[in-house]
Amino acid sequence: MAELLRTEGLTKRFRGLTANSNIDFQIDVGAVRCVIGPNGAGKTTFLSMLSGHQAPTTGRISYDGRDITGLSVVERARIGIGRKFQTPTVFDNLTVYENIELSILRIVPDNTARGRKLDAVLDAVRLNDQRSMLARELSHGQRQWLEIGLLLGNESRLLLLDEPTAGMTNEETTATGRLVRRLAEEHGLTIIIIEHDIHFIRDLRSPVTVLHLGKILMEGSFDEVASNPTVRSVYLGTDA
Numbered sequence: 001m002a003e004l005l006r007t008e009g010l011t012k013r014f015r016g017l018t019a020n021s022n023i024d025f026q027i028d029v030g031a032v033r034c035v036i037g038p039n040g041a042g043k044t045t046f047l048s049m050l051s052g053h054q055a056p057t058t059g060r061i062s063y064d065g066r067d068i069t070g071l072s073v074v075e076r077a078r079i080g081i082g083r084k085f086q087t088p089t090v091f092d093n094l095t096v097y098e099n100i101e102l103s104i105l106r107i108v109p110d111n112t113a114r115g116r117k118l119d120a121v122l123d124a125v126r127l128n129d130q131r132s133m134l135a136r137e138l139s140h141g142q143r144q145w146l147e148i149g150l151l152l153g154n155e156s157r158l159l160l161l162d163e164p165t166a167g168m169t170n171e172e173t174t175a176t177g178r179l180v181r182r183l184a185e186e187h188g189l190t191i192i193i194i195e196h197d198i199h200f201i202r203d204l205r206s207p208v209t210v211l212h213l214g215k216i217l218m219e220g221s222f223d224e225v226a227s228n229p230t231v232r233s234v235y236l237g238t239d240a
Helices: 043-051 073-078 096-104 111-124 140-153 170-187 198-204 222-226 229-236
Strands: 003-014 017-028 032-036 058-063 081-084 158-162 190-194 208-212 215-220
Touching (some): 003 190, 017 215, 043 158, 043 190, 096 111, 111 140, 140 170, 198 222, 215 222, 215 229
Parallel strands (some): 158 190
């Protein structure tokens, strides 16, 4: 597969604190990667540098063969980098359909084509049956999926998901895993996920990057990570 994103020597310092140090990271088109680590490991800062919400102190970010280190959040969104924060940010007093429509307006001005794209996005995030519901009437999990739908409507190719299963029921968490796999396998989207739910990460069966003290501790399959003594000591615990 072709490489979509690469970071080289990515470092972020806040006065005397180094949140990330010399991170070299790579992910291909259509791949899924989970990023895990204890609190304070630098996971959110790393995601923020990818999305443009934080500028790196040093280092370089390449996307689709282009140096995007200096691009703003808006500029990155326009070339296909979309971020979903832990708390869903949707328009509560609009319907599911209207929320998705707003995300598509800039991309697809033609009414007929926009309708087809709306249907495709609603199908992708499995919210067709809820299209007429107000966003505030959705379950917590459905609101998370709606926000992912907003990223799809905006034609994001790289999805940065910050704890997408936080607050979900077990059933919603399982459905979210299926959704992530479907978006990668059927739609060719690249997805980087910060997550704490070890069962979700295990069931996803995707490569895992472990951050600790702002650095990459190791990368590998879930089984490789879960069996590593250092990872178990600093993060997973002996019963993981």
